[in-house]
Amino acid sequence: MTTLPKLGGTPFLTDAGLETCLIFHDGFELPQFAAFTLLDNPAGTEGLRAYYRAFLDLAGEHGTGFVLDAPSWRASPDWGAAIGYDRTQLAAANVRGIDLIAELRREGGDANPVVLNLPIGPRGDGYDPGDMMSAAEARAYHAWQIGVAADAGAEIVTALTMTYLEEAQGIAAAAADAGLPAVVSFTVETDGRLPTGMTLAEAVRQTDDAVGGIAYFMINCAHPSHFAAVLDDPALAARIGGIRANASRMSHAELDQAAELDEGNPAELAADYRGLLAALPGLCVLGGCCGTDLRHVDAIAHACLPAMRA
Numbered sequence: 001m002t003t004l005p006k007l008g009g010t011p012f013l014t015d016a017g018l019e020t021c022l023i024f025h026d027g028f029e030l031p032q033f034a035a036f037t038l039l040d041n042p043a044g045t046e047g048l049r050a051y052y053r054a055f056l057d058l059a060g061e062h063g064t065g066f067v068l069d070a071p072s073w074r075a076s077p078d079w080g081a082a083i084g085y086d087r088t089q090l091a092a093a094n095v096r097g098i099d100l101i102a103e104l105r106r107e108g109g110d111a112n113p114v115v116l117n118l119p120i121g122p123r124g125d126g127y128d129p130g131d132m133m134s135a136a137e138a139r140a141y142h143a144w145q146i147g148v149a150a151d152a153g154a155e156i157v158t159a160l161t162m163t164y165l166e167e168a169q170g171i172a173a174a175a176a177d178a179g180l181p182a183v184v185s186f187t188v189e190t191d192g193r194l195p196t197g198m199t200l201a202e203a204v205r206q207t208d209d210a211v212g213g214i215a216y217f218m219i220n221c222a223h224p225s226h227f228a229a230v231l232d233d234p235a236l237a238a239r240i241g242g243i244r245a246n247a248s249r250m251s252h253a254e255l256d257q258a259a260e261l262d263e264g265n266p267a268e269l270a271a272d273y274r275g276l277l278a279a280l281p282g283l284c285v286l287g288g289c290c291g292t293d294l295r296h297v298d299a300i301a302h303a304c305l306p307a308m309r310a
Contacts (some may be wrong), residue, residue, distance in 0.1 A: 095152045160218075186217070246291055
């Protein structure tokens with residue numbers, strides 16, 4: 001049985017800003033920010049392999065487990081349709097994504113645990129809630145992608161970059177329906193609140209209340225300086241198991257207008273992560289989001305893993 005990350009357990013690493021790395025470092029074009037489109041051709045698939053292998057090697061160097069994401073954040077029906085994929089084509093892309101990460105796990109052996117993760121992105125924009133669904137609508141909408149991936153061998157589902165409560169609840173419920181453990185990762189604005197204005201503590205509490213059995217919560221696509229101040233709530237902090245922060249201190253609105261990638265400073269970001277450890281006793285997954293790459297995750301691992309293992 002695959003070892004999954006658990007609150008306060010053995011630390012795992014995960015990757016960085018997949019899409020920003022592929023676009024700005026590797027020169028790939030990703031329509032609608034959809035990395036799954038690279039699975040349609042050998043060059044794109046090899047680009048994904050090279051990206052993932054570097055992070056798997058890094059986890060091996062640090063002696064940690066690894067949460068290995070399929071390139072599925074935008075592989076849901078509405079986004080697929082927006083770039084010309086019908087349901088049959090989109091199902092095949094989701095299966096190829098799980099097959100690819102399963103292949104990479106086999107290639108690496110079993111020295112450290114590797115978890116096959118299905119990241120599920122928002123139905124709408126990653127920064128703006130836009131037209132919000134009810135929890136029931138979100139459950140029905142996301143169930144299709146989760147079902148396809150579960151049949152293909154996904155082992156955990158992560159609702160990534162959630163901007164509002166009901167969609168997070170719906171994804172977690174759909175994962176439970178498919179028999180998969182769920183992780184919920186909210187994004188926040190510079191004031192530490194969700195884009196809807198809801199506090200992070202309230203979003204976590206209400207999601208836990210609505211959907212039982214969520215493994216842990218994460219924060220992604222925001223800089224640590226945006227949310228460090230809200231982690232003084234012990235009930236909230238105890239449920240945060242993962243951080244995938246942005247390299248940049250800019251707001252979502254500023255990032256949307258930026259013409260160039262803001263890579264920040266890997267050492268400074270790592271120090272910011274290190275500063276979060278005292279407030280987050282259950283932290284078990286470390287990675288990055290927009291603007292981060294292998295350098296950032298390596299620096300974060302060096303800064304945090306010794307203290308997490310002490």
